[in-house]
Amino acid sequence: DGGITQSPKYLFRKEGQNVTLSCEQNLNHDAMYWYRQDPGQGLRLIYYSQIVNDFQKGDIAEGYSVSREKKESFPLTVTSAQKNPTAFYLCASSPQAEANYGYTFGSGTRLTVV
Amino acid sequence: QKEVEQDPGPLSVPEGAIVSLNCTYSNSAFQYFMWYRQYSRKGPELLMYTYSSGNKEDGRFTAQVDKSSKYISLFIRDSQPSDSATYLCAMSSGYSSASKIIFGSGTRLSIRP
Numbered sequence: 001d002g003g004i005t006q007s008p009k010y011l012f013r014k015e016g017q018n019v020t021l022s023c024e025q026n027l028n029h030d031a032m033y034w035y036r037q038d039p040g041q042g043l044r045l046i047y048y049s050q051i052v053n054d055f056q057k058g059d060i061a062e063g064y065s066v067s068r069e070k071k072e073s074f075p076l077t078v079t080s081a082q083k084n085p086t087a088f089y090l091c092a093s094s095p096q097a098e099a100n101y102g103y104t105f106g107s108g109t110r111l112t113v114v
Numbered sequence: 115q116k117e118v119e120q121d122p123g124p125l126s127v128p129e130g131a132i133v134s135l136n137c138t139y140s141n142s143a144f145q146y147f148m149w150y151r152q153y154s155r156k157g158p159e160l161l162m163y164t165y166s167s168g169n170k171e172d173g174r175f176t177a178q179v180d181k182s183s184k185y186i187s188l189f190i191r192d193s194q195p196s197d198s199a200t201y202l203c204a205m206s207s208g209y210s211s212a213s214k215i216i217f218g219s220g221t222r223l224s225i226r227p
Contacts, residue, residue, distance in 0.1 A: 048214070105158050
């Protein structure tokens with residue numbers, strides 16, 4: 001079945017650590033996105049990529065980094081510079097950058113700082 | 115002011131009731147409108163999308179767009195306990211690759227058996 005796979009489902013990070021969240025899609029979509037979801041704040045865009053080897057900052061990119069070396073993969077690194085990383089992280093994709101018909105989402109990674 | 119406003123709820127209704135979920139928006143350039151359903155600890159799934167104004171029906175779900183009032187609605191008929199979830203509205207202008215989908219903060223819905 002085609003879809004987006006996010007791993008791990010739960011992740012715990014110690015203070016000062018960098019962690020990487022995985023996102024893989026087999027939908028042959030060009031565009032991929034990372035969102036952060038906090039209670040009462042909806043979805044906030046962290047980074048997005050419209051094509052391989054290119055990506056753009058979203059609204060809250062500080063403390064995060066991404067890469068897009070393959071069409072299928074768009075990993076997100078949460079660095080130690082991100083002051084409040086505890087949140088639910090969602091990866092999404094769309095066939096092309098003009099996502100007029102919506103995104104397909106993964107099942108999310110819940111990151112907790114311990 | 116947020117571009118998209120959505121009442122967070124929670125909204126609790128008895129099984130079988132008609133549910134009305136709503137969003138308002140400020141950007142008159144929006145012309146693609148979507149509703150997502152998100153179960154607890156899961157990713158959102160696309161429920162319905164509508165282009166421009168008008169109604170769209172899919173089974174027990176009806177999406178309505180009133181661009182003159184900048185107001186969209188999702189109606190759920192004969193609501194079931196399985197409809198208990200958070201519902202997010204979303205919209206985009208769709209003019210170019212720079213136009214992103216803007217999401218509402220979600221309304222938490224609970225259907226009481």
